[in-house]
Amino acid sequence: MIRLEEVSYSYPDGTPALENINLTVKKGEFLGIIGKNGSGKSTLALQLNGLLKPQTGRVKIRGMDTRDPSKLPGIRKLVGVVFQNPETQFVGRTIEEDLAFGPENLCLPPVEIKKCVDMALAETGLQKYKYRSPKTLSGGQGQCVALAGILAMSPECLIFDEITSMLDPESGKAVLETIKKLHKKGKTVVYITHNLEELYDADRIIVMEKGKIRLEGEPESVFSNPSLQALGLALPSVIELAELLKTHGMVIPWEKTFSPKSFAEELCRLFLKT
Amino acid sequence: MPIILENVSFSYSRKTPLETLALRDINLRIEKGEFVGILGEKGAGKSTLTKLLNGLLKPETGTVRVDGLDPSLREAKRRIGMVFQQAADQLFCKSVYEEIAFGPQNFGYSKKETEERVYEAIEAVSLDHSILSRDPFSLSGGEMQRVALASALALRPDYLILDEPITGLDPVGKKEILDALKKVKDMGTAVITVTHNLKGFFPLLEKIVLIKEGRIVFQGSRESYLRKECVPLPPIASIMKELRARGIPVNPEVFTVEDALEEILKVKFALEKEKQ
Numbered sequence: 291m292i293r294l295e296e297v298s299y300s301y302p303d304g305t306p307a308l309e310n311i312n313l314t315v316k317k318g319e320f321l322g323i324i325g326k327n328g329s330g331k332s333t334l335a336l337q338l339n340g341l342l343k344p345q346t347g348r349v350k351i352r353g354m355d356t357r358d359p360s361k362l363p364g365i366r367k368l369v370g371v372v373f374q375n376p377e378t379q380f381v382g383r384t385i386e387e388d389l390a391f392g393p394e395n396l397c398l399p400p401v402e403i404k405k406c407v408d409m410a411l412a413e414t415g416l417q418k419y420k421y422r423s424p425k426t427l428s429g430g431q432g433q434c435v436a437l438a439g440i441l442a443m444s445p446e447c448l449i450f451d452e453i454t455s456m457l458d459p460e461s462g463k464a465v466l467e468t469i470k471k472l473h474k475k476g477k478t479v480v481y482i483t484h485n486l487e488e489l490y491d492a493d494r495i496i497v498m499e500k501g502k503i504r505l506e507g508e509p510e511s512v513f514s515n516p517s518l519q520a521l522g523l524a525l526p527s528v529i530e531l532a533e534l535l536k537t538h539g540m541v542i543p544w545e546k547t548f549s550p551k552s553f554a555e556e557l558c559r560l561f562l563k564t
Numbered sequence: 565m566p567i568i569l570e571n572v573s574f575s576y577s578r579k580t581p582l583e584t585l586a587l588r589d590i591n592l593r594i595e596k597g598e599f600v601g602i603l604g605e606k607g608a609g610k611s612t613l614t615k616l617l618n619g620l621l622k623p624e625t626g627t628v629r630v631d632g633l634d635p636s637l638r639e640a641k642r643r644i645g646m647v648f649q650q651a652a653d654q655l656f657c658k659s660v661y662e663e664i665a666f667g668p669q670n671f672g673y674s675k676k677e678t679e680e681r682v683y684e685a686i687e688a689v690s691l692d693h694s695i696l697s698r699d700p701f702s703l704s705g706g707e708m709q710r711v712a713l714a715s716a717l718a719l720r721p722d723y724l725i726l727d728e729p730i731t732g733l734d735p736v737g738k739k740e741i742l743d744a745l746k747k748v749k750d751m752g753t754a755v756i757t758v759t760h761n762l763k764g765f766f767p768l769l770e771k772i773v774l775i776k777e778g779r780i781v782f783q784g785s786r787e788s789y790l791r792k793e794c795v796p797l798p799p800i801a802s803i804m805k806e807l808r809a810r811g812i813p814v815n816p817e818v819f820t821v822e823d824a825l826e827e828i829l830k831v832k833f834a835l836e837k838e839k840q
Contacts, residue, residue, distance in 0.1 A: 327705055430606075456650075458606040485709075510806075524738075527763055531821045535825065538829060550799060554803055554809075555810070557828060558807070558812065564836055
């Protein structure tokens with residue numbers, strides 16, 4: 291779906307943000323990107339739909355090169371981005387209007403626009419707010435509107451750049467659940483975060499540091515990699531405990547670490563065996 | 565002298581159809597030098613409470629007193645420092661020095677005194693002196709948050725109030741802020757913070773105030789909080805609770821990875837011994 295070949299990018303002040311990135315995002319995949327502040331995650335996100343263009347190397351979205359201006363409308367239709375602060379991307383006076391902005395720009399006929407808007411409202415559970423101003427919503431609802439605004443354009447691939455980092459845990463979870471539902475329905479998802487806990491059930495995780503990809507793999511192998519801490523990332527404390535228990539011969543299977551309940555049940559089972 | 569709230573209630577949009585009661589019957593006492601965590605779900609009234617503490621909002625009924633003073637008085641304001649969630653929202657000067665000097669200058673301290681306080685504050689948050697000439701908006705999130713913190717500290721407050729100070733920071737940035745707050749507390753300033761981040765803050769908290777739907781449903785020591793039913797717990801404490809629910813006698817006050825490991829191994833050895 292998206293392919294990066296030898297991509298490098300430096301900001302105008304000379305700070306290198308990406309160095310020789312090779313990455314393929316497969317269709318239908320849930321890819322997690324993690325790294326500390328300044329590791330190049332957001333720069334990478336901006337490369338994925340041509341908001342930034344590589345200085346060397348190429349980014350191709352289903353074969354379309356992001357450096358070719360004539361391909362950009364096609365690329366933007368395929369790949370949508372949601373950012374950390376939803377307020378920066380609201381344009382409409384009501385949510386309905388806000389959601390119509392994207393399809394309008396794609397020059398769809400009014401009947402189609404209405405269909406797109408209704409679909410986006412339904413997918414995000416925002417129907418009852420459609421006549422409200424996006425500015426009157428809570429943080430979590432605001433992120434849903436930003437997500438719905440992108441959905442209204444029916445992209446195949448959705449990019450999320452730290453969208454839950456300013457939300458409280460409950461709202462963050464709700465937004466992430468909506469995204470997981472969309473992924474199950476076939477959307478390709480690239481999810482950027484510095485909270486490892488959000489990536490338990492990603493298909494694949496890449497860890498970035500200083501503009502390079504340092505680790506790559508399934509969540510289980512990435513979470514148990516001893517170099518994570520050196521890359522400026524905090525292991526969830528539950529995983530840390532599971533790793534320490536392992537050194538004492540008590541192995542808690544990966545999927546049992548997801549909830550305190552299953553973790554405790556597994557411990558009890560191990561106690562019974564001794 | 566402490567901060568004392570007596571029977572405080574507060575509503576937004578009073579006397580309009582949109583009136584919403586945010587806090588009711590709040591009785592709270594915060595002593596100098598305490599590290600207090602204000603916990604609760606979104607919309608519970610946590611941020612409203614912080615704004616009542618520093619006089620940004622006035623209670624509808626009841627009283628708020630800071631060392632016996634009304635918090636909207638200038639002298640009370642000097643004693644209370646406030647740091648908001650998004651540091652960028654409270655920074656506005658061209659250099660970090662001007663930013664931190666703004667408070668002391670406003671309170672009429674001499675140039676020399678102001679300079680002394682700026683250096684003291686910057687050291688308290690473990691930032692290098694070279695940062696003073698930089699543009700605050702060129703800093704990383706963690707640095708910006710520490711500059712906001714230093715600006716509050718430059719007035720040498722007796723109470724420091726923070727609203728979600730580590731949200732949005734990466735683990736390194738979080739640790740920098742937590743370390744700085746610990747240092748501030750050790751120097752004798754009371755630290756009062758609203759937070760959802762139990763994992764990060766729990767080791768520092770001495771007192772916990774849990775708010776639910778505008779009321780205080782718990783206030784007390786961290787130890788007694790851990791023994792309470794139906795309260796949000798850090799992940800490790802949740803595992804310990806689940807173990808106790810299954811009849812495994814682990815210490816309910818445990819919430820760190822190291823202590824949990826010790827508890828679990830203790831149970832394991834006891835079982836092995838029994839078997840022999």
